[in-house]
Amino acid sequence: MKSTTRGTLAAVLLAAAAGAAATTPAAAAETVPVPVPLGGAETALGMELPEVGGELPLPMPGAPDGPRYVEGRLVPDRAIPQLPVGAALPGLGLRTPLPRVLGDEFDHAGLDAPASDVRALGPGATLDLPLTPPDPANFGLPAPKLPAAGLVTPALQAVPGAGLGLAEGL
Template identity: 65%
Template sequence: MKSTTRGTLAAVITGVAAVVGAAGPAAAVGTVPVPVPLEGVSDSLGMEVPRAGLELPLPTPGAPAGPRYVTGRLVPDRTLPQMPVDGALPGADVRAPLPRLLGDGFDHVGVDAPASGLRTLGPGANVDAPLTQPDPDNFGLPNLKLPQAGVVAPVLQTVVGGDLGTGTGL
């Protein structure tokens, strides 16, 4: 194997190990931290640049609640159950340099919007057959009725927060 192939393979394995190492603890919280490397831009331009870090969500599907029997219906309730998905909204931590008007150095203006939990339920469906249950007064035969169909609305639950502020130093 050539040395360039070995070097490339080593770099890929190192990158995968870093991602897996970072995603392990983050999987418990539902987000993966993603640093935005801007240090090279700062060094090459010789000036302060913004610092940024992001948090990307890891959605995890849950188990849907199955259909349930309801008295008076031939078809179970929630024929197409709602699918729950838990995750998080993306988060961001951005700090931009703010030069001081008098003197040397920098202050900063920053936005901190942490990832917040997100719970969703997909849409579901309810249908019912155009027949009733067997009627003993009609020799055990079912009666006709209007068919029923309905859509169960999707659900979205979250609480979003953020902080905008300024301070000394970068």
């Protein structure tokens, strides 16, 4: 093969790959579909098997909620901010044939549990120094006080759902 032919073929393949990457970027998807191939087992066993597929989530970190300055404190309210993470619960799709009692056709039972959004907020921390802000009544000097430390609890929110049904055909 000539070098010009190889160069043209490489340019066409690169353009096709760039076009495919531009239309379906992997980073923009929230879930990745995962089919379970059972075609070989159907052929080997000579029967219809269930169709199984799933969806795996891609966790996406968000922007942390910054520190909050509070009057009367030397250290901000949220010294270690909470980090939000958005993802999805894994999804599942299942269709299995059900033989009819009085015929050769198949009905099917289906279970559909789509991926559902999950919002999580990581733990955070609050701290306070053992000194008060400068006090003009005390000649501008801070007064001692008890130090304070606390944890901000993490939060998790999700609304999963599923559907089960029977229908004709496969």
